[in-house]
Amino acid sequence: MGNKQSTFRDDQLDEYQDCTFFTSKEILRxxxxxxxxxxxxxxxxxxxNPDVTLPSSLIITMPELKENPFRYRILETFSEDGExxxxxxxFVDLFSVLSETAPLDLKIIYAFRIYDFNRDGFLCLEDVEExxxxxxxxxxxxxxxxLVARRVMEEADLDGDGKLSLIDFQNMISRAPDFIxxxxxxx
Amino acid sequence: xxxxxxxxxxxxxxxxxxxxxxxxxxxxSLLYRRKSxxxxxxxxxxxxxxRHGSTSSRSGSGRWASGRLEERPPTLRxxxxxxxARELPWSMEEKRRHKEQRLQQCGDLGGWAQWRxxxxxxxxxxxxxxxxxxxxxxxWRADIHMIEGMFGTGIQSYFSxxxxxxxxxxxxxxxxxxxxxxxxxxxxxxxxxxSTFTGGTGSECSVYPPTSRQGLVxxxxxxxxxxxxxxxxxxxxxxxxxxxxxxxxxxxxSYNLPLAYLLCTITYLLLSLLWIVKRSATGFKRKLVQDEDxxxxxxxxxxxxxxxxxxxxxxARLKHSSLLYELKTDLEEERIRQKMAERSRKExxxxxxxxxxxxxxxxxxLVCCFYCIYSATIFSQQKQAxxxxxYFIVELIFEYLPSxxxxxxxxxxxxxxxxxxxxEDYSPAFEIRFTLMRILVNHCExxxxxxxxxxxxxxxxxxLEIVYGQTICWIGTFYCPLMPAINTIKYFLxxxxxxxTLVNNCRPASRPFRASSSTFFFxxxxxxxxxxxxxxxxxxxxxxxxxxxxxxxxxxTTSWEAVPRAVSQLPLxxxxxxxxxxSEAFAVSFFVITCLAMFYVIALAGAHKRVIxxxxxxxxxEGRDKRFLIQKLCQAQSELPSRTSRSRASHGYHGNPHSxxxxxxxxxxxxxxxxxx
Numbered sequence: 001m002g003n004k005q006s007t008f009r010d011d012q013l014d015e016y017q018d019c020t021f022f023t024s025k026e027i028l029r030x031x032x033x034x035x036x037x038x039x040x041x042x043x044x045x046x047x048x049n050p051d052v053t054l055p056s057s058l059i060i061t062m063p064e065l066k067e068n069p070f071r072y073r074i075l076e077t078f079s080e081d082g083e084x085x086x087x088x089x090x091f092v093d094l095f096s097v098l099s100e101t102a103p104l105d106l107k108i109i110y111a112f113r114i115y116d117f118n119r120d121g122f123l124c125l126e127d128v129e130e131x132x133x134x135x136x137x138x139x140x141x142x143x144x145x146x147l148v149a150r151r152v153m154e155e156a157d158l159d160g161d162g163k164l165s166l167i168d169f170q171n172m173i174s175r176a177p178d179f180i181x182x183x184x185x186x187x
Numbered sequence: 188x189x190x191x192x193x194x195x196x197x198x199x200x201x202x203x204x205x206x207x208x209x210x211x212x213x214x215x216s217l218l219y220r221r222k223s224x225x226x227x228x229x230x231x232x233x234x235x236x237x238r239h240g241s242t243s244s245r246s247g248s249g250r251w252a253s254g255r256l257e258e259r260p261p262t263l264r265x266x267x268x269x270x271x272a273r274e275l276p277w278s279m280e281e282k283r284r285h286k287e288q289r290l291q292q293c294g295d296l297g298g299w300a301q302w303r304x305x306x307x308x309x310x311x312x313x314x315x316x317x318x319x320x321x322x323x324x325x326x327w328r329a330d331i332h333m334i335e336g337m338f339g340t341g342i343q344s345y346f347s348x349x350x351x352x353x354x355x356x357x358x359x360x361x362x363x364x365x366x367x368x369x370x371x372x373x374x375x376x377x378x379x380x381x382s383t384f385t386g387g388t389g390s391e392c393s394v395y396p397p398t399s400r401q402g403l404v405x406x407x408x409x410x411x412x413x414x415x416x417x418x419x420x421x422x423x424x425x426x427x428x429x430x431x432x433x434x435x436x437x438x439x440x441s442y443n444l445p446l447a448y449l450l451c452t453i454t455y456l457l458l459s460l461l462w463i464v465k466r467s468a469t470g471f472k473r474k475l476v477q478d479e480d481x482x483x484x485x486x487x488x489x490x491x492x493x494x495x496x497x498x499x500x501x502x503a504r505l506k507h508s509s510l511l512y513e514l515k516t517d518l519e520e521e522r523i524r525q526k527m528a529e530r531s532r533k534e535x536x537x538x539x540x541x542x543x544x545x546x547x548x549x550x551x552x553l554v555c556c557f558y559c560i561y562s563a564t565i566f567s568q569q570k571q572a573x574x575x576x577x578y579f580i581v582e583l584i585f586e587y588l589p590s591x592x593x594x595x596x597x598x599x600x601x602x603x604x605x606x607x608x609x610x611e612d613y614s615p616a617f618e619i620r621f622t623l624m625r626i627l628v629n630h631c632e633x634x635x636x637x638x639x640x641x642x643x644x645x646x647x648x649x650x651l652e653i654v655y656g657q658t659i660c661w662i663g664t665f666y667c668p669l670m671p672a673i674n675t676i677k678y679f680l681x682x683x684x685x686x687x688t689l690v691n692n693c694r695p696a697s698r699p700f701r702a703s704s705s706t707f708f709f710x711x712x713x714x715x716x717x718x719x720x721x722x723x724x725x726x727x728x729x730x731x732x733x734x735x736x737x738x739x740x741x742x743x744t745t746s747w748e749a750v751p752r753a754v755s756q757l758p759l760x761x762x763x764x765x766x767x768x769x770s771e772a773f774a775v776s777f778f779v780i781t782c783l784a785m786f787y788v789i790a791l792a793g794a795h796k797r798v799i800x801x802x803x804x805x806x807x808x809e810g811r812d813k814r815f816l817i818q819k820l821c822q823a824q825s826e827l828p829s830r831t832s833r834s835r836a837s838h839g840y841h842g843n844p845h846s847x848x849x850x851x852x853x854x855x856x857x858x859x860x861x862x863x864x
Contacts, residue, residue: 015286017315018271018272018273019279019283019286020273020279021273023315023316066498067497067498067499067502067503069493069507080278090278092279093278096273103274106274106276109276110276131489132489135489135492135507135511136507136510136511137507137511140511140514140515144514148485151485151521152486156483156486158806158810160807161810169490172486173491175483175486176483176486178491178492179490182491182493182494182496183495186332186335186496
């Protein structure tokens, strides 16, 4: 596959295959999905790397993302401008990291960035509380959320500084066997 | 002011320790221990500068972290070069640039190295395409994908399990077919092979009257025969009795069919065992790790709880509520654990006595059930043997009495158990498992389980059902070689039926079912089924006298005898070797060696566990020591009679972080830094 299509040049497809975990067929399919979001804006021909960015409000309508409580954070983490507006590069990158074949280390780094709501490089108590809030909605009382966040901190904070660094997070995830199967989007 | 690296607070005395902590050599090397690295720091910063532009710490690119978290000393640059571009946590632009840079470097190397690189690249691409093709061929890939999206990974694991069973049965069928049926088919339909048949011994039992229906047969009789395996089906490959061939003489060798039949049986049992154990090996490892860290239950749920595959609104709502339920349960368990720890001695005594009494009551209920079933069966058989004429309804009741009693038992006992367990005051997770065990004991007795009005897709009951079917298949294949084929078709249909039921009628179980442990649970139950199935098969091969009238073992006393007779026809050397293997001396020494190996491995595991706990405590202690020392250091520094102007902590990143006085950088004023640099 790849001789008939005119969306990408061969060297572009090669580049995509090297920089993501997708095959050329999947990349073309992703381009199709990207284009379906806004057929009038996204060109069919990507051979000269057009600079097209889709707004986050459009991307979260995708079925893979629309039920995810962290969808805005995911978009913000992978976007270049930090606001959640994705170019096709960012789009492919997003689904590549969240694909089945991406290694655990890479997923851990991006998961850390996603859960870091205040973007300070650490998962502090407020970040964890916000995560719990997103997961349970308004069902838990504020004290219960705080209690859960404090328990999480006790369990994972090894160096005792009151927040989780990347190391703490990595150590903790290595003992959470569900992570690799849940932190995964099929597209 | 350069505050792109917003991780550093303005220098309040308490927070100053953070940048010190981050500069420590151990911290820096820990960051890269997992090989997350990149190109030189200067190039990184210019890239970030270009993209960020401004100086605010909160706004700016989502890629900020690639500058901050992955700051690396130049010495570790080499690790990045060895990693494929796609495993690096950068944006696409950066990865492309890295790849181009690497290609340029390669261009500087000789032609041989270049060729090797391109060959490797090509092979990798080939492998990926191959894997892609293989996964596309996987059975039911799209269906399971859809189920995963709608109901999450817990229920998807049930369907993956079903797919595994279809494959297992198919392989068993292929085994039996190619080694038992195919030679017979070849010998009956071709002329260049002939076969000797098992002759009758002439005794009374050696004649089996033909059961093909004679004369005028009612049409529905054929249908009944088809469904119950009698009549014309008895004279087909379906049953053991049809395999009357003793030896098949091919042009170059002679094929011993009874031996093949026996060895196939043993092989399919061994094959099932090996396949199940291999499949459960990963699940078991994960389960061990999980059980070790019971105290990490909260982290698990918060960071690995949400299933990112969910695409359906209902499934999302259910996931939210199941996570909520799990968190609430955990908080509750915490509370109970605290309560249990505070229990007084007298209370403990009371609880234990109560539990013992209730368990005895449960056992009594179960014994009573079995006795009722037994007496009902005896009563029913007696009444049928008496051959008296009763009313039609009464006759019907007598005939179906055992089934009625079994169904009632299965209906009432779970209710009794759930009432009892509320008195026993266990923790909720233990409660669920214990109830399931008690119901399982009852389930073993019965042939049919009826459940009334399934509203939830209850995973445990469904799994028990298919495991039960598979156990029957393992037992029955010895006497009915086509049974794996029937089972394959049956599970194939069950998949579609369950899928339709699930999608249209069910909502997923509100009790959460974790994917990683559920796969292991299913395979463990399957292993129990296999173990239970091996017993009747072994007994019927080794002990029970094989049929005198039909089947491949007519000329032998027991089915197993085919093996010694075949061994006796082998050359002397091989025969002595095989006899030595089966002698008691070998068996005993083998057993002793296995026991020793097992004890060694258990001891090793125990030692490792202790070391892990020690190391973990040590790690926590080191962290605390570090913070303490850094605070003392800061205190000592602040007491020095020097200007404590507000130095930007970010300057700590410039220059060599491995310098031994790196901690001092931070609180010194700018001029001081420059003299040191």
